[in-house]
Amino acid sequence: MKLLENSATPSARRVAIFLNELGLEVEREHVDIKGAENRTPTFMEKAPNGLIPVLALDDGTWICESVAICRYFDAITPNDKALFGSTPLEQARVEMWQRILELQGVVPAFQAFRNLSGFFSDRENCIKAWGEESRQRLAQFLPVLDAQLGKCTWVAGEYFSIADITAWVLCGFLERLELAVDDSLPHLQRWHQQMAQRPSVQ
Numbered sequence: 001m002k003l004l005e006n007s008a009t010p011s012a013r014r015v016a017i018f019l020n021e022l023g024l025e026v027e028r029e030h031v032d033i034k035g036a037e038n039r040t041p042t043f044m045e046k047a048p049n050g051l052i053p054v055l056a057l058d059d060g061t062w063i064c065e066s067v068a069i070c071r072y073f074d075a076i077t078p079n080d081k082a083l084f085g086s087t088p089l090e091q092a093r094v095e096m097w098q099r100i101l102e103l104q105g106v107v108p109a110f111q112a113f114r115n116l117s118g119f120f121s122d123r124e125n126c127i128k129a130w131g132e133e134s135r136q137r138l139a140q141f142l143p144v145l146d147a148q149l150g151k152c153t154w155v156a157g158e159y160f161s162i163a164d165i166t167a168w169v170l171c172g173f174l175e176r177l178e179l180a181v182d183d184s185l186p187h188l189q190r191w192h193q194q195m196a197q198r199p200s201v202q
């Protein structure tokens, strides 16, 4: 199997950290997304979202969407990490925070970057006002995450999970949008320092 990715991107980073947590090594192939290698008919026939990362299995099956890829690796790797939660309640809380982080954090962050920078203007209309609104929505979400981390050690509770990986990757993207985990977000800062100690992110 082979992971088609671009290590400079947050979505590839999310899978890479997940693999590090599981202690897995996987063959990688670089995809030139700036050169739109991911938008060719051959790529898109196999990856309907036209995005990286993609996991190409030996039987020719492709799995796209970073969380789907992580789920696959988790399911095929005997481990006691419970990165998607262990009890029914934990699993629900991980899913809940994953959805909140995606919809209120990652999507606005990506929309802000894409629409403000025009990085992918060869393939989509970039609307500055939408970029600004998305950036604003992301800025409004950070205190919500801060408040959650004021209540528990990790994003979804007292256990580390994929939700922490998602939040970490999101925080790593803030600088590009001129946002920061600053002193107004003390719980997020505490968690950020804790995350930075994990070998999987280093």
Ligand SMILES: N[C@@H](CCC(=O)N[C@@H](CS)C(=O)NCC(=O)O)C(=O)O
Pocket: 009, 010, 011, 012, 033, 038, 039, 050, 051, 052, 053, 064, 065, 066, 067, 110, 120, 123
């Ligand atoms: N929801 C997707 C998002 C993937 C995504 O946005 N990938 C970006 C890089 S972070 C990409 O491939 N961009 C190239 C393009 O838009 O053409 C996932 O989690 O895998």
